[in-house]
Amino acid sequence: MLIVMLVLSGPTWAGEARPLADDPVVEARLKRLAVELRCLVCQNQTLADSDAPLAEDLRREVRGMIVKDMSDEEIIDFLVSRYGDFVLYRPPLKATTTLLWVGPFVLLVGGGIALVVALRRRGRKVEEVVITDDEHRRVEQLLSQGVKRP
C-alpha cells in the first residue's frame, strides 16, 4: 500500500516543479538553489515549497538564469540585490547578523557556566557523613549476609 502511494505521489510532485523547462540538469540546479531561498510571501517556506504566485515567478526567473548559464553566485546576487539578505535561508555573516550567528554559542557557553556553577554549589551542600566503627561493622555484616543468600 505504502509503495503504491509513494509511486503515485512521485509524478504529481515532479510535474508541479517543471512547468517550463524539461531539462533535468536545469531542474536539479533549480531545486538545489530553491531550497536555500526563502519565499517572501509565505516567509517560512522555501522557494521550492511555496505555491505563492511570486514564488512561481521567482522560480521561473531562476530557471531562466540557469538556462543562461549564470553561476549560483550571480543568481543569488540577483535575488539579494532585490529582496535583501532575507531571501537567504543561510544569511551571511555581517555586522547586522552577528547576534544571529554568535547568539546560540553565547547561550550555550552561558548555559554551560550556569550548569557548572549550579553543580559546584550543590556539591558543597552535601555534607560529609561520618560513619562510626559500629556502623561500619553493621554494614559489613549486612553485606556478607546478602552474599550468603542463594
Add this chain to the structure above:
Amino acid sequence: MNKFLLPLTIFGIMLGFLAVGLTLNPREIPSPLVGKAAPVFSLPQLHEQDKVFSPDDMKGQVWLLNFWASWCSGCRTEHPVLMDLANSGLVPIYGVDYKDQRGEALAWLDEWGNPYPIVAVDAAGRVGIDYGVYGVPETYVIDKQGLIRYKQIGPLDDETVEKKILPLVKELQAK
C-alpha cells in the same frame, strides 16, 4: 530572595525582547534598493496601449511609483489615501498595474477613481521582481536623480503620508 533574582532578571530581559518583537512587523523587510537607482523599465501604458512609460521620463522630478492591482485588497484600503495625495498636487503618483487583467484594472479605476497620471502594465510581474515587490501595494519615493529614497511595503495610510512621505518629498524637491 537572592535565589530568585537571577531567573527573574533573565525573565525580565526575555520579556523585553519579546515585547519589542511583538511591535515589529515581520512583513517589513528592509529593502536593499533604498539609496540605489530605480531599476529601468519600459512598459506599455494601461490607457493608451501603444504608448510606453519609463522611469527615465521622470528625471528631474520627485515622484511616487505605486505597484497595485485590481485583485489586491490592500490596494482598495490604500486607494482613498492615494486619491487625497494626488488631489493635493504635492507629488505625482505613477502606477504600475501588477499581474492584472486589463479590463479589470480599467473597471477598478473607473469605479474608485484614478489617482495616477499614467499607469504602466506589468502583466508578467517581471518589473515587480526588479523592484523587489513581494506583496502589493508597494510604493517607492524616487528623487530627481532617479534614486529610490523610500519604500513602503503594504498600504499607505494618512499617518505615513503625513509623517514620512510628504516631509521626504519636500526635502527632495528642495534639493
